[in-house]
Structure formats: structure tokens, C-alpha cells
Amino acid sequence: MTFKQIDASNGQVFGVNNENNIYTLHGDSWVRLPGSLKHVTVGPAGVWGVNSNNNIYKLVSGRWQLISGTLKQIDAGGDQFVVGLDANYNGFCLSNQSTISLKNESTLPWANISPRVHYYSCGLWGCWAVYSTYVYYRHDVTPGSCVGSRWQQVAGQLTMIEVGTEGTVYGVNSAGHVFRRDGINSSNPIGTAWTPAASFLCKGKHVSYDLGVLWVINTDGKTVKCRV
Numbered sequence: 001m002t003f004k005q006i007d008a009s010n011g012q013v014f015g016v017n018n019e020n021n022i023y024t025l026h027g028d029s030w031v032r033l034p035g036s037l038k039h040v041t042v043g044p045a046g047v048w049g050v051n052s053n054n055n056i057y058k059l060v061s062g063r064w065q066l067i068s069g070t071l072k073q074i075d076a077g078g079d080q081f082v083v084g085l086d087a088n089y090n091g092f093c094l095s096n097q098s099t100i101s102l103k104n105e106s107t108l109p110w111a112n113i114s115p116r117v118h119y120y121s122c123g124l125w126g127c128w129a130v131y132s133t134y135v136y137y138r139h140d141v142t143p144g145s146c147v148g149s150r151w152q153q154v155a156g157q158l159t160m161i162e163v164g165t166e167g168t169v170y171g172v173n174s175a176g177h178v179f180r181r182d183g184i185n186s187s188n189p190i191g192t193a194w195t196p197a198a199s200f201l202c203k204g205k206h207v208s209y210d211l212g213v214l215w216v217i218n219t220d221g222k223t224v225k226c227r228v
Helices: 096-100
Strands: 005-009 012-016 022-026 029-033 039-043 046-050 055-060 063-070 073-075 082-085 091-094 111-113 119-123 126-131 134-139 150-157 160-163 169-172 178-182 193-196 206-210 213-217 223-227
Touching: 005 213, 012 039, 012 046, 012 206, 039 073, 046 063, 046 073, 073 119, 082 119, 126 160, 160 206, 169 206
Parallel strands: 005 039, 005 206, 119 160
Antiparallel strands: 005 012, 012 022, 022 029, 039 046, 046 055, 055 063, 073 082, 082 091, 091 111, 119 126, 126 134, 134 150, 160 169, 169 178, 178 193, 206 213, 213 223
């Protein structure tokens, strides 16, 4: 299957292709879902996505529910909270109180996270971002207070980063090499070092990890399943 973006969490995998068609994995088969999205995410807060107009949607009872606000990238890997970036790369988040009590057509209290970053993703032990090729960790992010307190630059250079629901962190550099952040735990959420995560067969431009499987979109858009 050819995708431009993919996300995996809790045994579920979703992806979107260049035509903004949405797919999910059932067994070994990709099944197309109704709707049109350019970015999709799955996690403890459910399945969310944004379309070509940056409108936000959540999958509710098999249908896409329009959510207030606009984002170009969205991530639901945190503990029932959601983060994302708007068209100007301003960061925003929605706390777990809001995602749990979500109602139709309600105006949601998206909180601003500054300064701007180019990609933002969260998981069990916190949130990570890239700005240009610089890597950052966001301190003091919690489900109920998702803004956090400050950025800390982390050694390394990546063009995208993805945090798994269980706390794993993977990223891709400008050469398409995939790296895993080692040493991450509750007492050291930043970890210790970047380690090459996959063979040359798994070089790519976008990654997502869940349950021992690294999903890689290579430079041709092909989806590669790598066990790591």
C-alpha cells in the first residue's frame, strides 16, 4: 500500500494516501474508510484527523465528527489528550477533560504551546518535537495540563519524530535513516542516546511504532513493515 502518512497505536493502524483516502488495517488487509483526510492519528484519545482545509475530525461510532479549530498535523498518542500544529506551525493541545467529554458542535478550549515547531508528537513519557532538524522535549506535560512548561533541546538531528503510546520514540533524519531513542523511562523521559533502528530496507520519510512493529513510509511512498 502507498501512503504519505501512517499512525499505529494499541494494535490499530491508520494511513492516508496522496489522494487523502483513509485506510485502516484489518488483519492483513487495508480497508478504506469514508471521508477524506491528509493526516490521521490513533491513540488513547481515539482516532482523529485533519483534512485538506485543516478542519479537525474525530471518528465517533464509525462517522467523522467535525471538531472546532484548525490544524495541519495532529497526534493522539498522549494519555487521552491531543496535540497538533496549525498552518503556521503554532502548537496546540486539548486536555483529557475535553477529549473525554467531547460533544457535537462545542467550541473546544485548544491551548497554545509556544514557540513554533515543525512536528509534534506525544506518548506515555511526554512530548517531542522537531524544528528544522533540531530535536526538543517538552517538560511537564500531563493529561490534564497538556501545555507543559518548557522545551529542552536534545542532541541529534531529525526531520520528523513519532512517539508511541507506550513511550517509544522513533525519528527519521534527512537521509531517511531511522533512529530509536534508548533509555527512556519514567525517571528519565528524555532517554540517553539515538540508535539506528532498522536496516537500509526500512529507510524512509515517515515512521510509526506499535507492539514491536515499525511502520515506515519510504521515499517512494511504499509502506514497509519492519519488526524491530
